[in-house]
Amino acid sequence: MDYENKILNPLTNRYVLKTGKIGIELSKNIPKIIVKEIKCTDDKIKECNAKKKICNIETGRCISKLKEKIPKILKEKIEIIEDVVKRININDLKKEWKKLYEIAGSSPVFDIIESKDNLLNIKLSKTAKIIGLSGEGTLILRKIKDIALANKELTEIYLPKNYTGKHYANPLYNRVHGYMYYINETNYTRISRIVNTINLVNQKYNSYKLAESFNDEEKEIKTHGIIGIDILYVEPSWVTELVKGNPLQNPILNKEGQIIFSKCAITTNTIEKANIYLQQKMPKEFKILYPKYIILSSTKTISVQLKTFIESDYKIANIGYNKHARIIFKNNGNLFIIDPWKQEPDKGTKDLMKLISNLQFIKRKPEQTTEGSCTAVSYARTLHMVMNGVDNINDKLSFDYIILASRLISKYRR
Numbered sequence: 295m296d297y298e299n300k301i302l303n304p305l306t307n308r309y310v311l312k313t314g315k316i317g318i319e320l321s322k323n324i325p326k327i328i329v330k331e332i333k334c335t336d337d338k339i340k341e342c343n344a345k346k347k348i349c350n351i352e353t354g355r356c357i358s359k360l361k362e363k364i365p366k367i368l369k370e371k372i373e374i375i376e377d378v379v380k381r382i383n384i385n386d387l388k389k390e391w392k393k394l395y396e397i398a399g400s401s402p403v404f405d406i407i408e409s410k411d412n413l414l415n416i417k418l419s420k421t422a423k424i425i426g427l428s429g430e431g432t433l434i435l436r437k438i439k440d441i442a443l444a445n446k447e448l449t450e451i452y453l454p455k456n457y458t459g460k461h462y463a464n465p466l467y468n469r470v471h472g473y474m475y476y477i478n479e480t481n482y483t484r485i486s487r488i489v490n491t492i493n494l495v496n497q498k499y500n501s502y503k504l505a506e507s508f509n510d511e512e513k514e515i516k517t518h519g520i521i522g523i524d525i526l527y528v529e530p531s532w533v534t535e536l537v538k539g540n541p542l543q544n545p546i547l548n549k550e551g552q553i554i555f556s557k558c559a560i561t562t563n564t565i566e567k568a569n570i571y572l573q574q575k576m577p578k579e580f581k582i583l584y585p586k587y588i589i590l591s592s593t594k595t596i597s598v599q600l601k602t603f604i605e606s607d608y609k610i611a612n613i614g615y616n617k618h619a620r621i622i623f624k625n626n627g628n629l630f631i632i633d634p635w636k637q638e639p640d641k642g643t644k645d646l647m648k649l650i651s652n653l654q655f656i657k658r659k660p661e662q663t664t665e666g667s668c669t670a671v672s673y674a675r676t677l678h679m680v681m682n683g684v685d686n687i688n689d690k691l692s693f694d695y696i697i698l699a700s701r702l703i704s705k706y707r708r
Contacts, residue, residue, distance in 0.1 A: 381505040382413075384523065384542065387495075388438045394494040395451045400486040412496040413504070418489060419471050425485050427453070428472025431492070434504065437520070437542065440556050443663070444518060444548035454484045506541055518549045527693050536575060537701035545670075545700050552663045553696060555670040557703055562587035565612060565673055568702035572677075583680050584611035588622070591615075593645035604629065604650075610684055612669075612676055616642040619668040621676050623684045629653040632687055634671040635662040658688060674699035 312318070342349045342356035350357050382390075406418045414431035427435075432453070439452035453473060455462040457480040465473040475481040506523065516524045522541040546554040569585040584606065588599045593615050596604075603611050603622070610623040613631070620643075621632050629652055631643055639647065639655040647653050662671040677695040679686055 380499075380502045382499060382502050383505040384434070384437060384520070385441065387413075387434070387499075387504065388441055390498070391438060391491060391495060392451065394498070395487070395491045398487055398490040398494055400483060400490065404482075404486050404489060406489055407493050407496065409496065409500070411501040413499045413502045414492050414495055416492055417472075420477075421471075423477060424471060424474045425477060425481065426471025426474050427485070427488070428470070432472055433543065436556055437546075440546050440554045441519065444546050444554055446548075450484075452488075454488065457481050457484075504542060518547050518551075520544055520546050521693050521696065525693075527697075529697065530694060533694055533698055536572070536698065537705055539697070539701045539704070543700070543704070545696050548663060551661075551690075553661055553667070553671055553674065553691070554663055555667040555700055555703075557667055557670050557700070557707075560667075560669040560703055560707065562589055562614070564703055564706045565669065567706040568673075571702070571706070580680055582607075582609040582684075583676070584608035586611070588613040589615070590642075593642040594649075596649055610676060610679055612672055614669070616640065619672045621672050621679070623679065625684050627652065630656050630687075632656050632658055632675070634668050634675065635660045656687060661691060670699055670703055673703070 338354060338356075339349050345356050347356040347358055349355070404418075406416055408417070412431070414434060416427055416429045416431035416435070419426040419428065435452050439449045442449045442452065453465070456465040456475045457478060458476060459478060465475055467473055475485055516526075519525055520542070521527050521544040522529065523544065525547065527544075543556075545556070548554065565587045566585060569580070569583055572580045573583065573585060584603050586599060586603075588597070588603060588611055590597055590600065590613070600613070609625075610621065613620050613622045618636075618640075619634065621634075623630055623632075629650060631639075631646070631653065633643075633655075637657055637660070643655055647655065661675065662668055674696045675687075675691060677699055678689070678691055681695070682689070682692075
């Protein structure tokens with residue numbers, strides 16, 4: 295288009311010749327008419343397209359689509375939409391669950407009503423032998439249950455134990471069916487009430503999202519609850535760079551300062567993969583950490599793995615025997631074992647102390663609860679000692695290493 299010999303008619307938004315009747319009239323009134331300069335001509339647009347870019351209408355320059363800025367008005371609209379999203383924090387949701395659970399009976403349909411706007415995105419599955427609860431919403435239920443555990447409250451109203459026909463046990467979990475319950479009358483009645491409560495919560499809080507924080511005033515005065523949600527925690531960049539995570543999935547501290555990780559049955563393979571990752575990312579900082587997880591099938595003899603650690607230059611390792619996790623480390627020519635829970639050496643530890651003359655047990659305040667997460671708790675303490683010195687066994691465990699241990703376990707857990 296010949297822009298030099300044409301002028302924009304503001305009434306029709308079309309260009310006309312400057313030498314024509316209308317063009318001459320428009321030219322006379324140019325001072326009174328705002329004529330916007332055309333930066334992106336046809337030639338300029340073709341030039342930008344050839345470079346796989348777009349023409350910036352404000353500057354006339356070719357820019358990458360990724361660098362294109364959102365107009366200010368549109369940005370303000372987006373922010374307004376985000377502000378309108380209804381939110382509920384996890385502690386208020388716990389209170390609401392309890393209220394609705396008390397009035398909920400067994401579900402007459404025994405099915406979870408699915409909707410993209412559900413606050414609790416949970417699916418119900420059934421086979422000939424089991425009932426399963428799966429989906430992202432079960433993570434919320436598990437977290438609420440652990441908050442109740444930290445507060446020493448009833449936990450069975452959130453994710454109940456599985457009745458096996460002889461006794462109650464924590465439900466098994468897999469990625470297909472989630473939390474699994476045997477099909478029997480007891481489980482059917484209990485899960486039916488859970489299902490009905492889920493539907494009531496989703497109906498009442500349709501389109502709600504879970505808030506990721508409290509206000510700062512509440513955080514400053516709380517010493518128990520979810521780290522970074524109830525308890526004030528400023529996450530350092532090095533933790534985030536190693537493993538990003540959602541604060542809602544952070545571990546919980548109870549009133550005694552003990553840690554609830556919401557993670558049980560952690561494999562040694564998970565910890566070993568996490569150790570390798572840390573030593574690849576931060577080799578200097580984690581060079582004293584023994585990468586293998588020492589597992590003893592018997593404490594009556596010194597295993598090859600334990601002997602390898604003792605003779606190596608590594609100073610600290612995670613060790614497990616008699617279905618319990620501990621830490622073993624070297625200091626001033628001696629070996630020491632610390633336990634995340636037990637106050638006195640058990641039979642297995644005493645056996646090892648008889649075999650290894652310079653091995654000692656150090657009594658400490660328990661950092662583990664009845665949750666059964668000895669592997670996670672001992673791993674967090676191990677990371678703390680690696681970074682701050684092996685003699686830091688009684689220092690308050692830094693939130694950084696609690697968060698890091700939790701996220702690494704989630705990252706490499708099968």
